[in-house]
Amino acid sequence: QSQPNQFCEAGIGYGESTCGTASSSSSKLLIKGGTxxxxxxxxxxxxxxxxxxxxxxxxxxxVGDDVRVIDATGKFVMPGGIDPHTHLEFExxxxxxxxDFFSGQAAALAGGTTMxxxxxxxxxxxxxxxxxxxxxxxxxxxxxxxxxxxxxxxDETVSREMELMVKEKGINSFKFFLAYKGFAxxxxxxxxEGFKKCKSLGALAMxxxxxGDAVIEGQRKMIELGITGPEGHALSRPAVVEGxxxxxxxxxxxxxxxxxxxxxxxxxDAMEEVAKARKAGQRVIGEPVVxxxxxxxxxxxxxxxxxxxxxxxxxxxxxxxxxxxxxAALSSGVLQLVGTDHCVFNSTQKASGIDDFRKxxxxxxxxxxxxxxVWDIMVESGQISVTDYVRVTSTExxxxxxxxxxxxxxxxxxxxxxxxxNPNSSFEITAKSHHxxxxxxxxxxxxxxxxxxxxxxxxxVVWENNELKVVPGTGKYIEMPPYSYLFDGIDKxxxxxxxSLQAPVKRAKSTA
Ligand SMILES: NC(=O)NCCC(=O)O
Ligand SMILES: [Zn+2]
Ligand SMILES: [Zn+2]
Numbered sequence: 001q002s003q004p005n006q007f008c009e010a011g012i013g014y015g016e017s018t019c020g021t022a023s024s025s026s027s028k029l030l031i032k033g034g035t036x037x038x039x040x041x042x043x044x045x046x047x048x049x050x051x052x053x054x055x056x057x058x059x060x061x062x063v064g065d066d067v068r069v070i071d072a073t074g075k076f077v078m079p080g081g082i083d084p085h086t087h088l089e090f091e092x093x094x095x096x097x098x099x100d101f102f103s104g105q106a107a108a109l110a111g112g113t114t115m116x117x118x119x120x121x122x123x124x125x126x127x128x129x130x131x132x133x134x135x136x137x138x139x140x141x142x143x144x145x146x147x148x149x150x151x152x153x154x155d156e157t158v159s160r161e162m163e164l165m166v167k168e169k170g171i172n173s174f175k176f177f178l179a180y181k182g183f184a185x186x187x188x189x190x191x192x193e194g195f196k197k198c199k200s201l202g203a204l205a206m207x208x209x210x211x212g213d214a215v216i217e218g219q220r221k222m223i224e225l226g227i228t229g230p231e232g233h234a235l236s237r238p239a240v241v242e243g244x245x246x247x248x249x250x251x252x253x254x255x256x257x258x259x260x261x262x263x264x265x266x267x268x269d270a271m272e273e274v275a276k277a278r279k280a281g282q283r284v285i286g287e288p289v290v291x292x293x294x295x296x297x298x299x300x301x302x303x304x305x306x307x308x309x310x311x312x313x314x315x316x317x318x319x320x321x322x323x324x325x326x327x328a329a330l331s332s333g334v335l336q337l338v339g340t341d342h343c344v345f346n347s348t349q350k351a352s353g354i355d356d357f358r359k360x361x362x363x364x365x366x367x368x369x370x371x372x373x374v375w376d377i378m379v380e381s382g383q384i385s386v387t388d389y390v391r392v393t394s395t396e397x398x399x400x401x402x403x404x405x406x407x408x409x410x411x412x413x414x415x416x417x418x419x420x421x422n423p424n425s426s427f428e429i430t431a432k433s434h435h436x437x438x439x440x441x442x443x444x445x446x447x448x449x450x451x452x453x454x455x456x457x458x459x460x461v462v463w464e465n466n467e468l469k470v471v472p473g474t475g476k477y478i479e480m481p482p483y484s485y486l487f488d489g490i491d492k493x494x495x496x497x498x499x500s501l502q503a504p505v506k507r508a509k510s511t512a
Contacts, residue, residue, distance in 0.1 A: 028066065028068065030046055031077050033073040034047075035386075036057055036078075038079070038390060046059065046060060046061040048061045049418075049459050053416055070454060075421060080419050080456070081112050083115070083370060083397075084339045085289065086340060088105075088116075090121070093359070093361040094352070097343050097345060100140065101141045104116075105470070106468055108143060109143055109457055109468065111368035111372060113367060114418075114457045117147065120148065120150065131149070141473070141477075143417075144457070146478045147169075147171055147477075150175045151194050153190070154190040154194065162197050162203070169479075170479025170480055172203050172484065175207070175263065176190070176191050176194050176207050178191070178209055179208055180212060181215070192252060192256065195253055195256040199490070202483035204259055204400065205253060205260050206262075207263065208264070209263075227357075229308065230302075230353075231300045233358075239267035242270045250282065257493055257497070259283035259284070259486035260283070262286050264288070266292040267318050268321070268322050270286075271288075271335065285336050288329070290339075291311075291442060292317060293326050294373050296321075299442075300312070305354055306347045309347075309360050312353075337396040341366065342363075342367035365441055365442055368434055369441075371421075374389065375389060375421070376427075394407075399485060416456055416458060417456065417458065421452050425453060426447060426449050428447045
């Protein structure tokens with residue numbers, strides 16, 4: 001008979017404790033002897049898990065033989081990755097991204113990511129219908145997930161539905177697209193209304209920052225010049241187009257005094273706008289994605305169309321130099337967390353743009369690769385510490401979307417979403433062995449040190465010995481409450497501003 005574990009409830013500590021001796025339940029796990037890493041601290045400790053929850057983190061935890069023990073000596077035990085930016089089964093550019101909520105999540109788990117936040121798109125502008133459609137798609141989930149919501153038009157109904165999403169559906173973030181004219185792009189008037197509404201709900205405004213009108217003009221120019229291949233994608237939407245939209249969104253968020261999250265920061269131009277705003281004290285979050293940190297645009301000039309087309313995403317992967325600058329911004333704290341924008345289309349789908357780059361579905365892979373590639377380029381290169389690695393791949397996302405410390409931490413009471421990474425083992429990425437449904441991989445052939453050997457999702461070992469054990473329907477929807485830490489003090493700044501307006505200007509009556 002299972003008993004609550006009175007020895008372990010005290011949680012993190014430095015003594016010896018005894019756990020799990022009174023049950024035959026198989027949902028008990030002890031991770032022994034690893035270096036447990038949180039964003040704020042690391043220590044050699046054991047981690048005891050019961051029924052999907054971390055019960056204790058102590059240097060020595062004794063257990064009965066009913067508990068499965070995993071030896072993590074010499075390895076890092078870290079919170080599972082949280083990817084803030086994915087598009088699974090996304091209807092986009094006349095097709096649907098090929099990873100669904102099962103295949104995409106299985107791939108994620110194989111790479112050490114245990115939660116993701118996907119973007120719900122309204123159905124014909126209707127937020128509730130969009131939410132219900134995504135609820136259906138996500139039924140096959142094998143790991144935990146949350147939702148952001150895109151806002152693509154504005155009226156009283158949309159405004160009311162945003163409120164419903166926050167108050168009843170567990171959504172605390174809304175994305176506005178400044179590009180994709182005719183599909184999702186919004187103008188400044190809508191952006192301002194959306195920002196005001198987000199602020200009133202304690203929801204985080206997010207932007208895809210590219211000037212959509214400039215993109216159309218850039219595309220027209222390329223086609224006129226006869227540039228129809230994938231390189232036309234990069235040439236038609238240069239960094240200045242991203243920089244302009246980033247600056248505009250940041251200034252409008254400042255005007256409204258609401259926090260802002262800039263998704264997929266791909267260029268120095270955009271990154272410097274985020275840096276400037278943060279230096280001035282504005283609440284702006286910048287999210288680089290793995291492709292922007294690790295690659296450069298030269299692939300888009302590859303003579304083989306399939307190879308070049310797999311790198312087409314928006315904003316585009318930039319010239320050499322932007323990658324290193326984004327890495328430096330991540331290590332110095334100018335950018336805060338790493339996403340993927342995982343949105344995959346296979347070669348057949350990408351081939352619809354063989355004669356016209358504008359028709360290549362935009363999107364790249366990353367959900368399975370993010371944890372390894374970020375470890376390789378940021379930790380192995382000495383640019384960030386292991387604790388910072390946890391912060392940028394997991395903890396900061398949990399804090400921004402207000403689900404910390406349930407997620408993003410190895411603490412008593414947190415969900416048992418955990419990875420064991422062996423820094424002395426190595427990884428190799430290839431489409432032949434990846435778990436995504438797509439037939440290409442933008443990191444094809446990349447090798448590096450640091451391998452996720454074990455992934456634990458909700459207390460279940462789902463990835464071990466290079467084998468996945470995943471079951472559709474086991475993933476849970478994680479509701480994200482409004483008013484994250486980003487909103488602390490926002491009202492004070494408003495009050496100071498309002499006070500400054502209180503003294504009306506006295507003017508003498510005109511005698512004319
Ligand atoms: N980024 C991209 O190319 N595809 C997904 C949609 C988006 O995030 O803009
Ligand atoms: Zn986007
Ligand atoms: Zn995206």
